[in-house]
Amino acid sequence: MEKKVYGELPEEIRKQIDALLEGENGTAAEERREQYARIWKKKFDLFTGQVANVGLEIVKSLEKDDPRAMILLTYSGSLVSMGPAQNGKRWLEYASIKFRSDVPDFVTGQGVSLAGPVKQDSTVGFDGSTLKQSSAIYRIAVCPAGMTPGDQDQRVREATIYLTNGFVKINRTMNGESDVGLDQFSPKAIIAYVAKKNGITQTAARGIVEDYLSTVEAGVLLGERVTVGKLGAISLKLHAPKKARVMKHITTGEDILVPAKPASLAPKFSFSRAMKDKGLRTDPALIASGEADEDDEE
Numbered sequence: 372m373e374k375k376v377y378g379e380l381p382e383e384i385r386k387q388i389d390a391l392l393e394g395e396n397g398t399a400a401e402e403r404r405e406q407y408a409r410i411w412k413k414k415f416d417l418f419t420g421q422v423a424n425v426g427l428e429i430v431k432s433l434e435k436d437d438p439r440a441m442i443l444l445t446y447s448g449s450l451v452s453m454g455p456a457q458n459g460k461r462w463l464e465y466a467s468i469k470f471r472s473d474v475p476d477f478v479t480g481q482g483v484s485l486a487g488p489v490k491q492d493s494t495v496g497f498d499g500s501t502l503k504q505s506s507a508i509y510r511i512a513v514c515p516a517g518m519t520p521g522d523q524d525q526r527v528r529e530a531t532i533y534l535t536n537g538f539v540k541i542n543r544t545m546n547g548e549s550d551v552g553l554d555q556f557s558p559k560a561i562i563a564y565v566a567k568k569n570g571i572t573q574t575a576a577r578g579i580v581e582d583y584l585s586t587v588e589a590g591v592l593l594g595e596r597v598t599v600g601k602l603g604a605i606s607l608k609l610h611a612p613k614k615a616r617v618m619k620h621i622t623t624g625e626d627i628l629v630p631a632k633p634a635s636l637a638p639k640f641s642f643s644r645a646m647k648d649k650g651l652r653t654d655p656a657l658i659a660s661g662e663a664d665e666d667d668e669e
C-alpha cells in the first residue's frame with residue numbers, strides 16, 4: 372500500500388490542496404487530496420534535485436540588492452526565475468503550473484527589480500513587471516557568490532526550462548494521462564512552448580527552429596562536425612565497404628548470400644560528457660516506461 376503523504380506536508384501546502392477540493396467530500400475527495408499531495412512532493416523532489424544539479428544553493432532569505440540569479444518555488448507550486456542583476460535590473464519569468472493544468476501560464480519581463488528582500492514563508496514584490504507580487508515563497512535557490520553573470524544566467528535558464536516541463540509531466544503522469552512525453556515534447560508542442568516562453572508567435576518560433584535545424588543539417592552534409600548546444604555533436608561517419616559473404620539463416624540454417632556494400636556515409640550523434648553526466652543523475656522514476664534497456668549496456 373502506498374504511503375500517505377498529505378499529513379506530512381506543510382500546513383500552507385495542505386491549505387492550497389484543500390482549496391482545490393472545496394465542496395468535495397467522501398472517498399473520492401480523499402483520494403484526490405492524496406493524489407495532489409503526491410504530485411506536490413514529486414515536484415519538490417524534482418526542484419531540490421535539479422537546483423543541486425546545476426550548482427544552486429538553498430537559502431532562507433536574500434537581500435533586495437543581492438545581484439545573484441535565483442529560482443523561487445512558491446507554496447502554490449509556481450516557479451519564479453530571475454536572472455542576475457545588471458545595473459539593478461533583471462529578467463523575470465513566472466510560470467504557474469497548477470495541479471490540474473497541462474500548460475503553464477507565463478509572465479515574462481525585462482528590466483525588473485525586487486521591491487524588497489526575498490524571505491522564505493513570505494511573499495515577494497516586483498517593480499517593473501506585470502507580476503506585482505508572488506504567493507508565499509517555500510524555497511529559495513540562488514547562484515553561489517563569485518559566479519559570473521553569464522554562468523548564472525545559463526544555469527538558471529537551464530534549470531527553469533527543466534523544472535517547468537518536469538512539473539507539467541508530473542501533473543499529466545500522475546493524473547493518469549498516457550503518451551505524456553510524446554505529446555508534450557512533439558515538434559508542435561515544443562514550438563508552442565518556445566513561442567509562449569519568449570513572447571513571440573508560433574509562426575516566428577517555428578521559423579527560427581526550422582532555420583536552426585536546416586543550418587545544422589547543411590553543416591553535417593557538407594562534412595562538418597556540428598555542435599548542437601550542450602547536447603553533443605552531429606557528423607557523418609564513413610563506413611568501409613563490405614565484401615559479399617555467405618551466412619547461415621538464423622531460423623532455417625540455410626546458406627544465404629549477403630551482397631557486397633560500397634563505402635557509405637551515415638550520420639552519427641555523439642553526446643557530450645555533460646549530457647551523459649546529467650543522464651546518470653536523472654531519477655529513473657521520471658522515465659515513463661521505467662524499464663531498463665539491456666541492449667544498450669556498455
